[in-house]
Every structure is written in C-alpha cells, then in structure tokens.
Amino acid sequence: MTTETLLRARDLAIRFGGVAAVQGVSLSLSDGELRCIIGPNGAGKSTLFNLLAGSLKPDHGTIEFGGRSIVGLAVHEFARVGIARKFQVPSLFTSLTVRENLSVASRVREGAMNREARIERTLVDLELEDCVNVLAGELPHGQKQWLEIGMALMSRPRLLLLDEPTAGMGPEETQKTARLLLGLASSLTIVVIEHDMYFVRALASPTLVLHQGQIIAEGNFADIERNDLVRDVYLGRQ
Ligand SMILES: Nc1ncnc2c1ncn2[C@@H]1O[C@H](COP(=O)(O)OP(=O)(O)OP(=O)(O)O)[C@@H](O)[C@H]1O
Ligand SMILES: [Mg+2]
Missing domain, CATH: 3.40.50.300 (P-loop containing nucleotide triphosphate hydrolases)
Known part of the structure; x- marks a missing residue:
C-alpha cells in the first residue's frame, strides 16, 4: 500500500x-x-x-x-x-446471470485488458463463485448488493x-x-x-x-x- x-x-x-x-x-x-x-x-x-x-x-x-x-x-x-459509485437503489440486469451482469459492466470501459480474468477475480473477491449462473433477479438481497459492487469494480x-x-x-x-x-x-x-x-x-x-x-x-x-x-x-x- x-x-x-x-x-x-x-x-x-x-x-x-x-x-x-x-x-x-x-x-x-x-x-x-x-x-x-x-x-x-x-x-x-x-x-x-x-x-x-x-x-x-x-x-x-x-x-x-x-x-x-x-x-x-x-x-x-x-x-x-x-471514480465509480454504487447508488442505494439496485441497478442490476435482473434477467441476466451474475456472470453476464459483470460482463456487461466490463464493456463500459473501452480497451479493458483481460476482461475475463477481471471477471473471475471479481467473482472471487466478492465471494460470488457459487452463483455465477444464477439470474441476478433471483439472488438474495446481500448477494445483489455484492454483485452491484462487483459491477462498479469492472470499470477498474x-x-x-x-x-x-x-x-x-x-x-x-x-x-x-x-x-x-x-x-x-x-x-x-x-x-x-x-x-x-x-x-x-x-x-x-x-x-x-x-x-x-x-x-x-x-x-x-x-x-x-x-x-x-x-x-x-x-x-x-x-
Ligand atoms: N437536489 C436537492 N435539492 C434540494 N435539496 C436537496 C437536494 N439534495 C439534498 N438536499 C438537501 O440537502 C441536505 C443534505 O441532504 P443529503 O441527502 O446530502 O443528506 P444525507 O446526509 O445523505 O442524509 P440521509 O442520511 O438521510 O441519506 C438536506 O437538507 C436535503 O434536504
Ligand atoms: Mg444520503
């Protein structure tokens, strides 16, 4: 640090x-x-x-x-x-899976290197590995919030x-x-x-x-x- x-x-x-x-x-x-x-x-x-x-x-x-x-x-x-920001109101794509949500968010940043590796790292950091294929709309409340943080992180x-x-x-x-x-x-x-x-x-x-x-x-x-x-x-x- x-x-x-x-x-x-x-x-x-x-x-x-x-x-x-x-x-x-x-x-x-x-x-x-x-x-x-x-x-x-x-x-x-x-x-x-x-x-x-x-x-x-x-x-x-x-x-x-x-x-x-x-x-x-x-x-x-x-x-x-x-500078990234997570609002209080969820803004997930409820009919996409956890991985798809991260993937969409990762495209926000042009030329992002190694997008897949970044998605994997984020899944691990936010302990979402077990629900990669779950639709975001079906996640428990806590995991929705963590996924949103993950999406904010995709812009590096x-x-x-x-x-x-x-x-x-x-x-x-x-x-x-x-x-x-x-x-x-x-x-x-x-x-x-x-x-x-x-x-x-x-x-x-x-x-x-x-x-x-x-x-x-x-x-x-x-x-x-x-x-x-x-x-x-x-x-x-x-
Ligand atoms: N867009 C706005 N137009 C007019 N007044 C506003 C606006 N945004 C905030 N305020 C006022 O500014 C003050 C600070 O509001 P703010 O939302 O920043 O407080 P906060 O600390 O986030 O409160 P809370 O804990 O309730 O979220 C309040 O008096 C609020 O009514
Ligand atoms: Mg406030």
Missing part, C-alpha cells in the same frame, strides 16, 4: 435554496484507504458524494484527483478518470463511493460486507457512507462525521465513538 494522495477536496460548498447542504468541507484520501462517513439524516453525506462523483458541481471549492482538477468535468468523465476504478451498502441487510450479511470491503481496500480507495454503527465498528477505519453540512469530527472510529459532540448529535440517538 502506498500513501500517495489520490483525492484532495478543499472547502467544498453547495446550497439548495436556503439549505447549506455542504459547507467548508475539505478532505484528502490516500491510495488504498478505506474511509467511512457517518452523520444524521440530512447531514449532507449523499450530497458530498454527488460532488465527488461529479453529479453536482460545487458552488465553491476545489477537487483534485490524481493531481488534476476535476471540478466541472462531465459525469462520464469522472467515471473515466477512475481507483476510487469507489458506496452510499449505504448494507441497507436492508441482516447482521450476517452486514458483517460479511465489512469483511469484503476490508479485503478490497488497499487495491483501491473506498469511501462508505453508513448509518449502521455495527458495520462501521466492524470496519474500524478512519471516519468522518458530517452534521449540517460540516465535518464536526474525524479520526478512528474508536475515538469517534467516544467523542461527546458526536454522541450528542448522532450516536446518542442510536
């Missing part, structure tokens, strides 16, 4: 009418790190992802990715520079943004998702938005707490859990 800075965002801000959804947010992500973002409903977590993934343009602030400014690029160009991203990947999962699937993500990080950078404290605790990773559009705390999750301000605005309500 290297510690090169992959992404550096400075002083990001965006308003929706009277709401400052994100204000004065700065963050740096290193190559191969796993970072969690937590915060109460409406804190600005998904909006921050929209800014980092190019779906929204900040009113203010800069974002550098691999040393290059990416603010103002078109959404498809964000994907091309290596350097940064993967996951918005609430364990939504709707039971404890076992949640725990497994944590294990899978810990295995994937190091070969790419992953940022996870999550509400499930059980999951964030299992990741035991550097965590950033958003509240009313601002970062109110950051550090290891163990320290975050002990932070009085964080407990007041968020954890205390769990």
Whole structure:
C-alpha cells in the first residue's frame, strides 16, 4: 500500500435554496484507504458524494484527483478518470446471470485488458463463485448488493463511493460486507457512507462525521465513538 494522495477536496460548498447542504468541507484520501462517513439524516453525506462523483458541481471549492482538477468535468468523465459509485437503489440486469451482469459492466470501459480474468477475480473477491449462473433477479438481497459492487469494480476504478451498502441487510450479511470491503481496500480507495454503527465498528477505519453540512469530527472510529459532540448529535440517538 502506498500513501500517495489520490483525492484532495478543499472547502467544498453547495446550497439548495436556503439549505447549506455542504459547507467548508475539505478532505484528502490516500491510495488504498478505506474511509467511512457517518452523520444524521440530512447531514449532507449523499450530497458530498454527488460532488465527488461529479453529479453536482460545487458552488465553491476545489477537487483534485490524481493531481488534476476535476471540478466541472462531465459525469462520464469522472467515471473515466477512475471514480465509480454504487447508488442505494439496485441497478442490476435482473434477467441476466451474475456472470453476464459483470460482463456487461466490463464493456463500459473501452480497451479493458483481460476482461475475463477481471471477471473471475471479481467473482472471487466478492465471494460470488457459487452463483455465477444464477439470474441476478433471483439472488438474495446481500448477494445483489455484492454483485452491484462487483459491477462498479469492472470499470477498474481507483476510487469507489458506496452510499449505504448494507441497507436492508441482516447482521450476517452486514458483517460479511465489512469483511469484503476490508479485503478490497488497499487495491483501491473506498469511501462508505453508513448509518449502521455495527458495520462501521466492524470496519474500524478512519471516519468522518458530517452534521449540517460540516465535518464536526474525524479520526478512528474508536475515538469517534467516544467523542461527546458526536454522541450528542448522532450516536446518542442510536
Ligand atoms: N437536489 C436537492 N435539492 C434540494 N435539496 C436537496 C437536494 N439534495 C439534498 N438536499 C438537501 O440537502 C441536505 C443534505 O441532504 P443529503 O441527502 O446530502 O443528506 P444525507 O446526509 O445523505 O442524509 P440521509 O442520511 O438521510 O441519506 C438536506 O437538507 C436535503 O434536504
Ligand atoms: Mg444520503
């Protein structure tokens, strides 16, 4: 693992009418790190992802990715520079098999070398080997989510943004998702938005707490859990 800075965002801000959804947010992500973002409903977590993934343009602030400014690029160009995103709503091809879904996703990236090897590797990384020929629509909920992560990986991203990947999962699937993500990080950078404290605790990773559009705390999750301000605005309500 290297510690090169992959992404550096400075002083990001965006308003929706009277709401400052994100204000004065700065963050740096290193190559191969796993970072969690937590915060109460409406804190600005998904909006921050929209800014980092190019779906929204900040009113203010800069974002550098691999040393290059990416603010103002078109959404498809964000994907091309290596930023992939999994939305909460599943977007699988339900009448295709697991392998076919990965195959379709692998074609998104032109000139991808060694597509088959990449599909095999992804099946192993996400522990989907036993259901390669199952129709995606017939997978249990957890495996659907893992397949979606696999599809995002087929574009060979350097940064993967996951918005609430364990939504709707039971404890076992949640725990497994944590294990899978810990295995994937190091070969790419992953940022996870999550509400499930059980999951964030299992990741035991550097965590950033958003509240009313601002970062109110950051550090290891163990320290975050002990932070009085964080407990007041968020954890205390769990
Ligand atoms: N497209 C939009 N238009 C207007 N307001 C928006 C838009 N997107 C988000 N907001 C507002 O910005 C604020 C931050 O919303 P955001 O969705 O980023 O929160 P969140 O932290 O992801 O919350 P949740 O945990 O509920 O997903 C909220 O007040 C929300 O109503
Ligand atoms: Mg959200």
